[in-house]
Amino acid sequence: MSAPTARYLSLGAGVQSSTVLLLAAQGRIPTFDAAVFADTGWEPDAVYRHLDRLATIADRAGIPLVRVSAGNIRADALDPAHRFASMPLFTLGPAGERGMARRQCTGEYKIKPIKAEVRRRLGYPHPRRVPAGVVAEMAIGISVDEIHRARDADVAYMRNTFPLLNLGWRRGDCIAYLAEHGLGATPRSACVGCPYHTDAEWARLRSDSPTQWADAVAFDHAIRHGSARANAAGQPLRGQFFVHRQRIPLDEVRLRPRPADAHTPGCGPWTCPHPEVEPHAQPAVSGSPMREVA
Template identity: 60%
Template sequence: MTTHNPAAPDPGPALRLLSLGAGVQSTTVLLLACEGEIPRFDAALFADTGWEPRAVYANLERLTAHAENHGIPVRRVSAGNIRTDALDPKHRFVSMPLHTLNPDGSRGLARRQCTSEYKIIPLKRAARELLGYPHPRRVPRGVYAEQAIGISTDEIGRARDSGLRFLHNVFPLLDLGFDRARCVDFLAERGFGNTVKSACVGCPFHGNAGWRWVRDHDPQGWAEAVEFDRAIRHGYPRASTQGHELRGRYFLHRSCIPLDHVDLDAPPKTTRHLRLLTSAPTPDDDSDPDGCSPWSCRSGQQVADAGTGERAA
């Protein structure tokens, strides 16, 4: 008769990591670890798309020095510069969720893979390396890293697992009951009150408020976004050089109007109540919807581990 052996107890994480975006919530999580309010991280990983606002990079530099003084190394991981890659006709296709204006006048949204390619995959690769099992070595069952994600209580619907056996997501701000407003106060009390939202300069998910911020606080970034918007009007250079048939025109702004022609200062025509009832932002919506934070993006869920096909059990 075969005796059933119960599963071995969970030995706990081999590593504790932080997915650091250098925005409000993840900066709060890192400072909490520095102060000993939550367990210390073995490393904080910043997935660099190469096109963050200069204020984010400045905050990252300051955070790096602060965290390393408390024994937490900050490491940048990257798959390249998303802006230059997208405009390079020799580079493989880069898929951003550009707004499309179809020949019949209807609007759509291009496929979104940039979060996976420029954030999730580099973070997974770094986690495997830190665990000691770089590709193509398979991570043994039961060996995993715990990865903290900066999701606050007002964003609880965005909290998701990694979909991988070797990477378990945890959410310290949810455990502590921190909403974004509390994070802002926490940062201000510690001299980090200038921390801004982390998102690519040219992210098509910006609302008017987000685009105004880029225009008013990052002039170089604004010029790059305007130039990029013009360059992708008829599709990515890679697609054009390969003779792919492209339908419609492509835009960064949800109104499908050239970015430098949009009246970003006009008050929104919809009320907050009406916006809550709609399934998608309206062209004149002033709100700045959730962007593409790693592990909270639906398109990034259940993405196979690069080169191995590993998924959660």
């Protein structure tokens, strides 16, 4: 196995990846050549404030915190001239069929820009071929209680590592460690209008960030009949899109937060959650009335 050419951290700015950055900054694990945050342009304000705190910590430790972006996911979704990277929106077909749209947003707005940055830093930006033996380690914040999310990299020039697994740390250990070092308010990282939000997160957004709540409500209404590009082309959705699993307008949902929702993992580049689809719900597949006509 080739020795790594560089070491990077995939920084989602949630509990686990923030813990990994802090561990490196304190010298408890090997340092990184850079911590890379993929900005979708639509993170909650609390995430951006937290990211600024992490940038200060990283800078003191000599770790560059790099922000990369493939665009603003909200603006792109509502732009008739932009390709729609499908979000895992909840679907309701003409006859009441319940399903979910495909999730392409994580790959488009998080994984692709991180890979592009790694290639650039290795000296082989696309479309140049990365030579055999040129490998970057990519540390990913997955704790023991989420070990099922740990996977090998899908490209030869990256090798995924999992520092928290090596330490045997669980999410609770990370929370305690962050709190001990003044980062107890580390937020969950996910887009403002992410369909994977729990009711607790929607309720918190509504009470703590009314402007962003209104933004999510407006987005929910705007995507009801499919992407802006498809509608502009005269190809509306055969059915409806919703950001909430109840499949009614977000501002009409009666939110029912549960204590367990506080432990829901964030949407990191390689750790985006996959909630169970409701009974009898079918995923949106080609030819389904819940998908846009090609």
